[in-house]
Amino acid sequence: MITHTVTFRLAHDCGSAAERDFLDTAHRELSAIDGVHDFTINDQVGAKSDLTLQFSMVFADQAAYDAYNVHPAHVAFVSERWVPEVAEFQEYDYVLHKG
Numbered sequence: 659m660i661t662h663t664v665t666f667r668l669a670h671d672c673g674s675a676a677e678r679d680f681l682d683t684a685h686r687e688l689s690a691i692d693g694v695h696d697f698t699i700n701d702q703v704g705a706k707s708d709l710t711l712q713f714s715m716v717f718a719d720q721a722a723y724d725a726y727n728v729h730p731a732h733v734a735f736v737s738e739r740w741v742p743e744v745a746e747f748q749e750y751d752y753v754l755h756k757g
Contacts, residue, residue: 659754662672696715
């Protein structure tokens, strides 16, 4: 199992119609891709980061994650929405610790 997270800040004002449209579109389009499970959108509440939002999703295995990365809906979202609207981001992918 892989947990894929991306923490980011939009170029839009928090609470704006543009922010809502971006998040609604992301949820609708990305969560519909085969292999995506538990898609969530989270708000940053800590004072230690200016990255204000996070997407989190789970994939059963590396093959499902790889298929997501090249899926036409994901590729289109990244080029049409992510690149022009995200000001800054950090991406993290996790598997359960083997300890």
